[in-house]
Amino acid sequence: MxxxxxxxxxxxxxxxxxxxxxxxxxxxxxxxxxxxxxxxxxxxxxxxxxxxxxxxxxxxxxxxxxxxxPAELDRLSLHPDDDLAPNRPGEALHALLDHEEPAPAPRLPALAALWRRQDPRRTELAAQQLLGTALDALEGAGWRVLHSIPLPGAARIDHLAIGPAGVLTVRALAAGGRRVRVDDPLVATGRGEPLPHLRWARRDAERASLALATAVRPVLALAEAHPPHGALPAPPDVQVLRETDISALASLGGVLKPADIEALYATARNRHTWHRV
Structure with a gap:
């Protein structure tokens, strides 16, 4: 056999x-x-x-x-190597960190631990995990979530959420307890250099819309952002959320029916869906 x-x-x-x-x-x-x-x-x-x-x-x-x-039949007909559903939040970062060289100064545990904490990849991975956990909690409200979707050119969509309120691409940004400044398309955390995170979030949504042939809304999700004095400024086409705001998505609906959610999820979890975007 x-x-x-x-x-x-x-x-x-x-x-x-x-x-x-x-x-x-x-x-x-x-x-x-x-x-x-x-x-x-x-x-x-x-x-x-x-x-x-x-x-x-x-x-x-x-x-x-x-x-x-029907959704289970789609799952069973999909080759395991092509199924993106088992991907963990930050899957690509997991692969990099799991295979990297050991930290320097192995005989000095305190220095090794400090080296790991200062590695920006580990900070990013922690943000991916925090936001991934918040998104996975929406499953009970009829949402389907995928993490770390690989795109051509080594790009990735951090998270994709499909639910009653529609399809969302969720780009993660590690704030690390710092204040976040938004000046479209630039976003800065603390005293860090402003980067075009809003532009990148829009691009993720555009590529997902092309792959799935449906409307997709971009979300920029902030992990552990310092509480702002007021509402976070954001353009009308991009939602800017903190990880504590994600649970509110469970109460939204009126866009997709359960059968539509399952059909889009079955398409999105297939690795080949993303090869042409």
Missing amino acids: TRLRVTPGYRRGRDRLYVSRRDGTAVAWYDKGTGRVNLLAGAGRDDILAALAPYLAGEVTVGPAPVPT
């Missing part, structure tokens, strides 16, 4: 492990929350359980999979 592969996934707030053949055809999935292995056609029960054995904990039930929804 062709060796099976096991790939982690995340669906409707549940951690799953998908089992597939080497050609990408899914043959089962294991739902960690319910402890159930759902079997599909294409492989034997014993082979599937052998592939999952290192990951199973406690008693599990095994049986035929429930009738899949």
